[in-house]
Amino acid sequence: xxxxxxxxxxxxxxxxxxxxxxxxxxxxxxxxxxxxxxxxxxxxxxxxxxxxxxxxxxxxxxxxxxxxxxxxxxxxxxxxxxxxxxxxxxxxxxxxxxxxxxxxxxxxxxxxxxxxxxxxxxxxxxxxxxxxxxxxxxxxxxxxxxxxxxxxxxxxxxxxxxxxxxxxxxxxxxxxxxxxxxxxxxxxxxxxxxxxxxxxxxxxxxxxxxxxxxxxxxx
Amino acid sequence: xxxxxxxxxxxxxxxxxxxxxxxxxxxxxxxxxxxxxxxxxxxxxxxxxxxxxxxxxxxxxxxxxxxxxxxxxxxxxxxxxxxxxxxxxxxxxxxxxxxxxxxxxxxxxxxxxxxxxxxxxxxxxxxxxxxxxxxxxxxxxxxxxxxxxxxxxxxxxxxxxxxxxxxxxxxxxxxxxxxxxxxxxxxxxxxxxxxxxxxxxxxxxxxxxxxxxxxxxxxxxxxxxxxxxxxxxxxxxxxxxxxxx
Numbered sequence: 155x156x157x158x159x160x161x162x163x164x165x166x167x168x169x170x171x172x173x174x175x176x177x178x179x180x181x182x183x184x185x186x187x188x189x190x191x192x193x194x195x196x197x198x199x200x201x202x203x204x205x206x207x208x209x210x211x212x213x214x215x216x217x218x219x220x221x222x223x224x225x226x227x228x229x230x231x232x233x234x235x236x237x238x239x240x241x242x243x244x245x246x247x248x249x250x251x252x253x254x255x256x257x258x259x260x261x262x263x264x265x266x267x268x269x270x271x272x273x274x275x276x277x278x279x280x281x282x283x284x285x286x287x288x289x290x291x292x293x294x295x296x297x298x299x300x301x302x303x304x305x306x307x308x309x310x311x312x313x314x315x316x317x318x319x320x321x322x323x324x325x326x327x328x329x330x331x332x333x334x335x336x337x338x339x340x341x342x343x344x345x346x347x348x349x350x351x352x353x354x355x356x357x358x359x360x361x362x363x364x365x366x367x368x369x370x371x372x373x
Numbered sequence: 374x375x376x377x378x379x380x381x382x383x384x385x386x387x388x389x390x391x392x393x394x395x396x397x398x399x400x401x402x403x404x405x406x407x408x409x410x411x412x413x414x415x416x417x418x419x420x421x422x423x424x425x426x427x428x429x430x431x432x433x434x435x436x437x438x439x440x441x442x443x444x445x446x447x448x449x450x451x452x453x454x455x456x457x458x459x460x461x462x463x464x465x466x467x468x469x470x471x472x473x474x475x476x477x478x479x480x481x482x483x484x485x486x487x488x489x490x491x492x493x494x495x496x497x498x499x500x501x502x503x504x505x506x507x508x509x510x511x512x513x514x515x516x517x518x519x520x521x522x523x524x525x526x527x528x529x530x531x532x533x534x535x536x537x538x539x540x541x542x543x544x545x546x547x548x549x550x551x552x553x554x555x556x557x558x559x560x561x562x563x564x565x566x567x568x569x570x571x572x573x574x575x576x577x578x579x580x581x582x583x584x585x586x587x588x589x590x591x592x593x594x595x596x597x598x599x600x601x602x603x604x605x606x607x608x609x610x611x612x613x614x615x616x617x618x
Binding site for chain 2: 172174213216217218219221222224225228229256257258259261264265268307308309310337338340
């Protein structure tokens with residue numbers, strides 16, 4: 155029987171190497187060894203993704219490495235998810251994510267979703283071509299505190315503003331924060347349209363969402 | 374009068390450097406073997422699922438004015454505005470990699486094959502750009518066969534959404550070109566589907582007409598700067614060769 159810290163380290167190492175099948179096997183062993191799911195997630199999977207995130211930010215590895223690690227993360231998460239539901243363990247935060255109405259580009263949005271899940275967030279992915287009202291209504295219904303919006307088109311950035319306006323009209327802008335991103339989006343534009351944060355890439359978006367949650371928790 | 378051109382997927386496979394650039398992997402980086410394998414796998418999927426096609430429609434420079442002006446939203450200093458009136462010949466164009474390759478990218482993401490899906494997305498995006506370059510060359514070849522070698526003539530493509538030509542210019546361009554013939558559609562946001570599609574105008578003109586210095590009002594917010602290597606190639610190229618020969 156492998157000791158608990160060693161097993162979690164093995165999960166983290168295998169994840170960093172993008173070995174999805176190995177991560178699945180090790181996660182199964184950890185579950186059978188009665189390591190609490192939260193500990194497997196935090197000490198194994200998220201610990202590994204944190205290393206990957208740092209290496210990516212430091213330009214030591216490339217995007218495909220991050221995505222291979224994310225696939226390995228999902229192999230472990232698929233086994234843990236039913237236990238989380240069964241035991242009612244909450245995620246560290248919920249994010250409603252989508253590509254705004256009028257735009258069908260979703261690669262960037264998908265990358266953000268993958269990395270947010272890798273950081274331990276629950277992501278409600280609304281897909282692409284999402285109307286403003288759907289973002290807000292889903293965040294309300296799911297009690298999510300962050301809405302993430304993506305677009306690749308200059309013609310659809312006004313849709314992002316419609317979401318922030320809708321939140322203000324409903325008096326929800328202090329409890330539901332917004333983050334925007336995509337090729338035509340800048341930090342200036344984010345401010346202009348009343349968004350709370352701007353992520354310049356997928357890794358940065360995760361840091362921004364963490365900061366938004368820190369602000370909400372501190373408030 | 375429009376004409377369609379079909380390409381072999383193999384012929385539009387982009388340079389690996391362009392794909393890695395799209396993946397934000399720096400030029401000087403040593404590419405690990407597992408990433409090389411991913412690229413090979415993505416290229417194989419591209420060949421299997423892409424159906425590249427293009428459409429060209431020649432028109433008189435004077436007839437392009439209305440199309441270019443679109444909904445009146447272009448930048449006052451739009452580069453194309455100063456280039457097209459000096460053109461010898463113009464042709465509207467569109468090209469697509471087809472629906473199937475976009476569907477395949479979605480399938481890969483749904484199967485958690487994120488790295489491969491993302492690599493295929495990069496291959497398809499760069500292939501679409503390569504196809505527009507091939508259309509530039511096809512148009513130049515056609516002009517040469519019709520009129521002989523015009524000294525220093527260069528054909529380059531310019532697209533709505535770039536260089537001050539507002540994206541809403543797509544609407545009139547589509548009305549005139551009819552790219553539905555190769556199954557490209559435009560939505561209310563002026564977005565083309567399939568996503569891996571390109572469109573614009575091919576401008577045949579003397580080399581110096583295409584040269585400009587960047588630094589326009591809209592350059593600051595441009596995320597692409599794809600004009601820079603093109604201008605560099607244009608300045609370096611000599612004789613009557615196209616900069617993409």
